Amino acid sequence: xxxxxxxxxxxxxxxxxxxxxxxxxxxxxxxxxxxxxxxxxxxxxxxxxxxxxxxxxxxxxxxxxxxxxxxxxxxxxxxxxxxxxxxxxxxxxxxxxxxxxxxxxxxxxxxxxxxxxxxxxxxxxxxxxxxxxxxxxxxxxxxxxxxxxxxxxxxxxxxxxxxxxxxxxxxxxxxxxxxxxxxxxxxxxxxxxxxxxxxxxxxxxxxxxxxxxxxxxxxxxxxxxxxxxxxxxxxxxxxxxxxxxxxxxx
Ligand SMILES: *[C@@H]1O[C@H](CO)[C@@H](O)[C@H](O)[C@H]1NC(C)=O
Ligand SMILES: *[C@@H]1O[C@H](CO)[C@@H](O)[C@H](O)[C@H]1NC(C)=O
Ligand SMILES: *[C@@H]1O[C@H](CO)[C@@H](O)[C@H](O)[C@H]1NC(C)=O
Numbered sequence: 001x002x003x004x005x006x007x008x009x010x011x012x013x014x015x016x017x018x019x020x021x022x023x024x025x026x027x028x029x030x031x032x033x034x035x036x037x038x039x040x041x042x043x044x045x046x047x048x049x050x051x052x053x054x055x056x057x058x059x060x061x062x063x064x065x066x067x068x069x070x071x072x073x074x075x076x077x078x079x080x081x082x083x084x085x086x087x088x089x090x091x092x093x094x095x096x097x098x099x100x101x102x103x104x105x106x107x108x109x110x111x112x113x114x115x116x117x118x119x120x121x122x123x124x125x126x127x128x129x130x131x132x133x134x135x136x137x138x139x140x141x142x143x144x145x146x147x148x149x150x151x152x153x154x155x156x157x158x159x160x161x162x163x164x165x166x167x168x169x170x171x172x173x174x175x176x177x178x179x180x181x182x183x184x185x186x187x188x189x190x191x192x193x194x195x196x197x198x199x200x201x202x203x204x205x206x207x208x209x210x211x212x213x214x215x216x217x218x219x220x221x222x223x224x225x226x227x228x229x230x231x232x233x234x235x236x237x238x239x240x241x242x243x244x245x246x247x248x249x250x
Contacts, residue, residue, distance in 0.1 A: 021053030023061070023099050025109045036114040044086035047111065049099030051079070060102035066095055077102075088115050093144050119143040119195045124206035129182055131214045136178040137207050139193035141170070147195040147203075152177045155189040184211040 026048045027037055037045055051059045061081040063070040070083060081099065085092060093115035100108035120140045129135055141147050152159040152168060152175075159166050159177065165186060169176045179187060191207040 022051070022107055023049055023101065023109045024052040025049050025097070025099055025111050027111055031111050035110075036112050039088050039092075039113055039115045041090065041115065041117045042087045044084060045088060045113065047083045047085075047097055047099075049081045049083075049109065051101070062100050062102050062105075064098040064100070067098075070097075085113075088113065090115060090117050090142070090144070093117075114144070116144045116199055118197055118200035119147055119203050121193065121195055121203040121205040124208065126208045126210070128210045128212055130212050131184060132181050134178065134180050135182050135187060135209065136176055137191055137193070137209075138174050138176045139195070139205050140173065141175050141193075141195050142173045143195070143197055143200075145197065145199055146172075148198050149196045150175050151194050153192040153194065159191075182211050187211055 028046045029037055031037055039045060049061050058078050061077050063072060063081060063083050072081060076082060092113050094112060096110050096112045098108055098110040141150055161168060166177055166179050175193060188209060188211040191209055192204055194202065194204045196202055
C-alpha cells in the first residue's frame with residue numbers, strides 16, 4: 001500500500017466560529033449505503049476529511065488506518081486533509097480509515113474499504129515425486145468474496161475422499177490435497193483444483209504429477225534405524241529358527 005497526501009486547497013477562507021459539529025469524509029469512489037467503499041485490486045481511493053457545520057479552518061485533523069495514526073505531510077492536516085491509497089492491495093480489504101479532530105477524538109467519521117479480488121489460481125506446474133513419498137498439493141483460495149466452492153480433480157474426475165486415498169484440508173487460505181505413500185498407478189496423473197467465485201467465476205490451477213521409481217538413499221538416521229530393525233528381525237528369526245531346529249532335533 002502506498003499512501004499519498006494531497007495539498008490542502010481551501011486555506012484562504014476565514015471563519016469565526018467557535019466550535020465544530022462534526023467531520024465529514026468524502027471519498028472517490030463513493031461510500032455505499034453500508035458505509036463501505038467498493039473496490040477492486042489496482043484501483044485507487046481518495047479520502048478527503050473536512051470539519052462540518054460551523055467551520056474552523058485551522059481545525060487540526062488526524063487520520064487513522066485501523067486505529068494506527070497515518071503520518072500526514074505538513075499542510076495536509078488543517079481544515080482539510082486528504083489520504084490516497086494507490087493502488088489498493090488485498091491487505092487493504094476491511095481497512096477502516098477514521099478522521100477525527102486532534103483536539104477531540106470523539107468528533108470523527110470512518111469509512112471501510114471492501115476490496116474484492118479473485119482467488120490466486122492460474123497456470124500449471126510439473127511435479128515429480130518418488131514412490132512412497134508424501135504428495136501435497138496446495139491451492140491459494142483466499143478471495144473476497146470467499147469462493148463458493150472448491151473441488152479437486154484427478155484425470156478429470158472428482159477426487160474420491162471416501163476411499164481414504166486422499167485427504168483435503170482447508171484453512172480458508174489454502175486448500176491442500178495430500179496422500180501418503182505415493183504409488184505410480186494410483187497417483188500419477190493430472191490434478192486440478194477448481195474454485196468458483198460468485199463474483200469472478202471459475203478459477204483453476206493444474207499440477208502434472210509424475211511418480212518415479214524409488215531411488216535408494218542412505219540418510220543416516222533411517223539407515224541406523226533400519227540396521228537395528230534388521231538386527232532385531234535376525235535375532236527373532238534365529239530365535240524362532242532355534243525352536244524349529246530344536247523341534248526337529250527332538
Ligand atoms: C468532544 O466532543 C463531544 C461531542 O461534541 C463533546 O460532548 C465533548 O465534551 C468534547 N470533549 C472535549 C474534551 O472537548
Ligand atoms: C464486499 O463486496 C462483495 C461484492 O459485492 C460482497 O459480496 C461482500 O458481501 C462485501 N463485503 C461486505 C463485508 O459487505
Ligand atoms: C491419469 O492419466 C494418465 C494419462 O492417461 C495415466 O497414465 C494415469 O495412469 C492416470 N492416472 C490415474 C490415477 O488413473
